Amino acid sequence: MPDDDEEQFREFVSQQWGPLTRTAYLLTGDRGVAEDLVQSALEKTHRQWGRILRKDAPGAYVRRAMINTAVSWRRRRRTVEVPLLDADTIATPDAYQHAENRHQLLGALRRLPPRMRAVLVLRYFEDLSEADIARLLDCSPGTVKSQASRGLARLRADLEPPPTITETSLQEDPA
Structure with a gap:
């Protein structure tokens, strides 16, 4: 990847990390999983960065990658997911x-x-x-x-x- 593209990618990540993580959190409900989801989507984006820049839509590409990855993770997790007892999920009341x-x-x-x-x-x-x-x-x-x-x-x-x-x-x- 040319140095200019690499620098543009770094700027994009630094500007969009917060909004992308917020969106990922809303999709997954877990901060750690949300950060993993954003990193995974950004990795996929990095591989296609030159092509994405020509289309001028990196934000849409990353969000699409996040949604597809989240759906894919959910499908894979479905087979190993073990439901918890109600007693295990007692939430502390918020003030x-x-x-x-x-x-x-x-x-x-x-x-x-x-x-x-x-x-x-x-x-x-x-x-x-x-x-x-x-x-x-x-x-x-x-x-x-x-x-x-x-x-x-x-x-x-x-x-x-x-x-x-x-x-x-x-x-x-x-x-």
Whole structure:
């Protein structure tokens, strides 16, 4: 790789490391795995850097590599994943409501299928347009819209508070 390309790649990495790591964290839910994901995607990008620069789309290329790699890791991990007992996953309560809401949202986001999660992350956290997401994921804008709609519906259902028991409902119940 020519020295100019190498320097441009280094500048790109230093400018984009934070945003890419944030996106990777939202895709994976784990900081260590997110950093591994970014490094893996940047390694793939480095190999194609000269070609990517000619197309002037390194950010899109890296995000696409991150999403594909995250989906691939998820598929491979599915066969060896061991579910934990509820007693093993007890979370300590957070003192601040904002942090608790963020925690619940990230948990609900992690329960979504990888492509649906990718659409929501790219749309609402990366603020990409539906057309840009469609190009990035190699699908139609209609697919992006439907995945976003279904994903938001699942998040709403997952984050909706359970119904509360009121005195009226207790009086109506003969049991």
